[in-house]
Amino acid sequence: MLLGTQRVNSRGHLEVGGCDTVDLARRFGTPLYVIDEATVRANCRSYRAAFESRYPRTDVSFAGKAFLTTAMARLVAQEGLGLDVASAGELYTAIKADFPAEKLLFHGNNKSAAELELAFQYNVGRIVVDNFHELAMLAAMARDKKSSRKILLRVAPGVDPHTHRLIRTGQEDTKFGFNIKNGDALSAVRQALEAAPHIQLAGIHCHIGSQLLDASTHVEAIDVMVGFIRSLKDATGWSAQELDIGGGLGIRYLAEQLPPTLDDFATTVIASLKDAFARYDVDEPALLLEPGRSIVGEAGLTLYTIGAIKTVPIPEDPGQRIYVAIDGGMSDNPRPQLYESVYSALVASKATLPADTVATIAGKHCETDILIWNTPIAEPKPGDVLAVQSTGAYNYAMASNYNRFTKPACVFVLDGQADLVSERETLDDVVRLDRVPERLWT
Ligand SMILES: Cc1ncc(COP(=O)(O)O)c(C=O)c1O
Numbered sequence: 384m385l386l387g388t389q390r391v392n393s394r395g396h397l398e399v400g401g402c403d404t405v406d407l408a409r410r411f412g413t414p415l416y417v418i419d420e421a422t423v424r425a426n427c428r429s430y431r432a433a434f435e436s437r438y439p440r441t442d443v444s445f446a447g448k449a450f451l452t453t454a455m456a457r458l459v460a461q462e463g464l465g466l467d468v469a470s471a472g473e474l475y476t477a478i479k480a481d482f483p484a485e486k487l488l489f490h491g492n493n494k495s496a497a498e499l500e501l502a503f504q505y506n507v508g509r510i511v512v513d514n515f516h517e518l519a520m521l522a523a524m525a526r527d528k529k530s531s532r533k534i535l536l537r538v539a540p541g542v543d544p545h546t547h548r549l550i551r552t553g554q555e556d557t558k559f560g561f562n563i564k565n566g567d568a569l570s571a572v573r574q575a576l577e578a579a580p581h582i583q584l585a586g587i588h589c590h591i592g593s594q595l596l597d598a599s600t601h602v603e604a605i606d607v608m609v610g611f612i613r614s615l616k617d618a619t620g621w622s623a624q625e626l627d628i629g630g631g632l633g634i635r636y637l638a639e640q641l642p643p644t645l646d647d648f649a650t651t652v653i654a655s656l657k658d659a660f661a662r663y664d665v666d667e668p669a670l671l672l673e674p675g676r677s678i679v680g681e682a683g684l685t686l687y688t689i690g691a692i693k694t695v696p697i698p699e700d701p702g703q704r705i706y707v708a709i710d711g712g713m714s715d716n717p718r719p720q721l722y723e724s725v726y727s728a729l730v731a732s733k734a735t736l737p738a739d740t741v742a743t744i745a746g747k748h749c750e751t752d753i754l755i756w757n758t759p760i761a762e763p764k765p766g767d768v769l770a771v772q773s774t775g776a777y778n779y780a781m782a783s784n785y786n787r788f789t790k791p792a793c794v795f796v797l798d799g800q801a802d803l804v805s806e807r808e809t810l811d812d813v814v815r816l817d818r819v820p821e822r823l824w825t
Contacts, residue, residue: 387422400796449675456480525581544592590629683775712746
């Protein structure tokens with residue numbers, strides 16, 4: 384499975400963005416996150432083209448939770464997308480990148496007063512309000528400041544996407560958003576309208592889940608959301624000017640996973656929107672989307688160095704398991720542990736050799752942090768560079784210092800050039816924030 388600009392070069396090595404991955408590993412060390420800039424840009428452009436050509440009043444924002452550094456925020460700004468931020472840290476990154484404030488959406492199911500203050504300070508374009516506590520806090524702040532904030536209300540449409548239970552977000556039983564069924568969402572709309580002009584209610588938002596490999600749950604959610612817009616008009620006279628349908632489109636972690644193309648996805652989504660607008664007789668709102676994984680996921684790979692290799696007997700076929708240990712693991716990619724996520728890998732320096740060794744790729748943490756079970760790769764040797772595919776989303780973003788590991792570096796590669804966008808942490812970084820009370824030195 385070669386993704387984006389990946390190819391096998393004349394040395395038989397995996398190349399991405401015109402850079403030999405074995406050279407990248409030598410130059411920057413491992414583990415190393417590598418982002419294929421041309422592919423990220425192509426995905427941004429394809430999203431915009433696919434939706435804007437079918438529904439001109441579309442605004443696509445990148446969901447920064449998937450992968451955010453200051454350089455990524457700059458790239459997103461250059462491509463003309465908005466940016467969804469979900470914490471003070473993500474917002475601060477956008478600010479440091481000079482990201483246009485009016486194109487920021489501020490998310491979160493428990494925003495603090497300090498986070499909302501930051502949103503006022505930087506004039507964030509839209510705040511996506513999740514709950515009554517936040518709505519009251521925001522309205523009071525806006526009144527005190529004699530100012531006004533544009534908001535969307537996040538609602539739970541009550542649809543159940545068929546994806547891992549920990550990445551479902553739009554079902555009835557969720558911590559996210561206002562419930563439609565129990566009347567909370569309608570009450571929230573009334574409260575927001577009463578808080579005008581300090582609160583400008585622009586529309587409603589939903590996000591149903593992630594890694595969805597077809598558009599069927601989006602279609603279900605669109606029906607619920609547009610039906611809800613109709614019922615709001617009937618109950619309050621208010622017409623939503625904006626409808627945000629979140630992100631959620633899946634990617635290829637394995638060759639056999641086949642998400643729809645962006646054109647096919649847009650065709651289905653826009654057809655179902657137009658159909659719902661006509662059926663429910665509602666004025667067409669502007670459409671907002673917030674893809675994360677499908678913009679950056681396939682554009683990323685992680686390079687590791689292979690170390691210890693062990694063969695152990697097992698009762699089932701083929702009677703043995705080959706553990707191939709790499710120099711990272713759950714601190715740079717916790718997703719297999721969190722969601723039983725699957726990945727594919729190849730030995731970067733042996734990209735033309737047959738993948739005839741079934742290996743289990745093990746991390747080096749004090750847990751059974753298996754990155755990939757039983758995956759075919761070329762015969763591995765200590766010192767080989769292993770490339771794990773499709774790690775662009777929710778890997779760098781979810782990295783930790785477990786076992787006091789240093790977080791890996793991240794590079795953007797483009798046309799043969801590799802640029803650091805996040806430096807590797809040093810051992811001094813690991814202890815930088817430690818403090819030792821005097822009595823412990825005696
Ligand atoms: C509110 C919201 N928008 C967008 C996204 C991005 O989703 P994805 O990466 O699946 O496109 C998420 C992911 O959790 C989210 O919670």
